[in-house]
Each structure stands twice: as structure tokens, then as C-alpha cells.
Amino acid sequence: MMHEYHFFTHSPEETTLLATKMAAQLLPGDVLAMRGNLASGKTTFTQGLTSYFDIAEYALSPTFTYINEYHGKSQDVIHIDAYRLTSGAELITMGIWEYYESGAIIVIEWADIVAAAIPEDAIGMSFRAVAGEDNGREIVIHSPRLLSFFE
Ligand SMILES: Nc1ncnc2c1ncn2[C@@H]1O[C@H](COP(=O)(O)OP(=O)(O)O)[C@@H](O)[C@H]1O
Ligand SMILES: [Mg+2]
Numbered sequence: 001m002m003h004e005y006h007f008f009t010h011s012p013e014e015t016t017l018l019a020t021k022m023a024a025q026l027l028p029g030d031v032l033a034m035r036g037n038l039a040s041g042k043t044t045f046t047q048g049l050t051s052y053f054d055i056a057e058y059a060l061s062p063t064f065t066y067i068n069e070y071h072g073k074s075q076d077v078i079h080i081d082a083y084r085l086t087s088g089a090e091l092i093t094m095g096i097w098e099y100y101e102s103g104a105i106i107v108i109e110w111a112d113i114v115a116a117a118i119p120e121d122a123i124g125m126s127f128r129a130v131a132g133e134d135n136g137r138e139i140v141i142h143s144p145r146l147l148s149f150f151e
Contacts, residue, residue, distance in 0.1 A: 019048025
């Protein structure tokens with residue numbers, strides 16, 4: 001059963017705050033499969049996640065420039081931007097499975113492009129600009145397990 005959570009944010013700061021609330025509930029090995037157009041807030045949300053995990057070091061993988069590895073004190077986060085990829089097979093060739101098994105939290109932007117390489121139990125996220133509101137973003141989360149965003 002999927003649990004759906006629906007949000008509207010009105011600034012980048014609100015999006016990063018939402019991300020920190022989500023980060024607090026994430027577990028090692030979680031995969032966040034993000035969809036949404038350019039500038040819809042996917043990377044902004046990811047920055048909220050990495051700030052929650054106290055990411056001190058920023059490492060750009062030398063071989064796989066589509067993949068950024070962030071090493072947190074207690075949790076690693078792998079950030080993948082699939083925008084320039086064409087299929088899930090490509091991501092598999094790049095060694096995505098090792099990342100899935102590494103205990104890192106995996107964030108994948110443009111997950112729809114690499115759908116064939118997204119695990120079934122991934123947490124799906126859709127980002128959308130709100131018409132008529134420059135800084136409005138609609139963020140919908142589909143999670144296979146319960147999440148809570150109340151304080
Ligand atoms: N509510 C909001 N949430 C996230 N970003 C917003 C919001 N309002 C305005 N923005 C701006 O929209 C842009 C989002 O860019 P980014 O997060 O890189 O999107 P994506 O990774 O989806 O292409 C940033 O310039 C950010 O400042
Ligand atoms: Mg982005």
C-alpha cells in the first residue's frame with residue numbers, strides 16, 4: 001500500500017525545511033525517485049536532505065560525473081542526476097546496484113528516465129511549479145511506508 005503526502009511550498013526555504021522533516025525519517029538504503037521539470041525544486045530538496053545529514057565533505061565521483069557522493073558523519077547520501085541519461089540500463093552499467101546495497105540514501109533526479117533501474121520500494125516524489133505563483137511548488141510523496149510530517 002502506498003501512502004501519499006501532498007504539499008505546497010512557497011519558497012526554497014520551505015522546501016528545504018520539508019526535506020529536513022523527511023530526512024529525519026529516512027533509513028539507510030532508502031531510494032528517493034524524483035520526477036519533475038527543470039527548476040521544480042528537486043535539487044533544492046536534496047540540499048535540505050544533505051544539510052540534515054551534516055554533510056561536511058562534498059565529493060564528485062571522478063568516473064561517474066552524473067553521481068555525487070556526499071559523506072555524512074553517520075549517513076552517506078548519493079545524489080544522481082539522470083537528466084542526460086537515456087535508460088535504466090545505463091544507470092545499471094554505471095554500478096547503481098552497488099550504491100543500492102551500500103546503505104547510503106540514494107536520491108535520483110529524473111527517475112522517470114531511468115525507471116527500469118528504480119527499485120519497486122522506492123519513495124516516489126513529484127515536483128511541479130504552481131501556475132501563477134513564481135515561488136510555489138507542489139510536492140507529492142508516494143511512500144510504501146508511513147511517514148509523518150507533523151511536529
Ligand atoms: N518553493 C520552492 N521550492 C524550491 N525551489 C524554489 C521554490 N521557489 C523558488 N524556487 C527556485 O526554483 C529553483 C529550483 O531549482 P532546483 O532545485 O535546481 O530544481 P530542479 O533540481 O528540479 O531542476 C531554484 O532557483 C529555487 O531558488
Ligand atoms: Mg536538479
